[in-house]
Amino acid sequence: xxxxxxxxxxxxxxxxxxxxxxxxxxxxxxxxxxxxxxxxxxxxxxxxxxxxxxxxxxxxxxxxxxxxxxx
Numbered sequence: 001x002x003x004x005x006x007x008x009x010x011x012x013x014x015x016x017x018x019x020x021x022x023x024x025x026x027x028x029x030x031x032x033x034x035x036x037x038x039x040x041x042x043x044x045x046x047x048x049x050x051x052x053x054x055x056x057x058x059x060x061x062x063x064x065x066x067x068x069x070x071x
Contacts, residue, residue, distance in 0.1 A: 003067040005060075012053035013069075015040065015060070024062050034062065 005022060007013060013021070019031035019040070032050045034040060040047055041061040042054065054060060056071040 003065070004070050005067050006070050007056055009071075012055045014050070015042070015047060015052040015054050016050045018054055018060060018069075019062060022065075022067065024065055039063065 003022070005013075005018065016025075016028055016031040016035060019025040019034070020028050025031035025034060035048060035050045038046045038048060039062060041059075042052065043059055044061075054069055056069050058069050060067050060069065
């Protein structure tokens with residue numbers, strides 16, 4: 001199932017914040033840890049930068065969950 005996340009007028013959202021906002025991680029610290037461990041994919045590629053700027057059109061996957069970022 002593909003979820004969507006709207007940036008609601010913002011240019012981007014940092015990756016670790018997105019995981020927290022979506023409820024995929026209980027805390028920012030947990031989000032940063034799973035990113036550091038290589039468990040998060042952005043557009044199908046492992047992303048290790050915790051503050052990677054996620055913009056509209058990108059796909060983020062973690063732990064069997066998948067979402068597309070919209071404007």
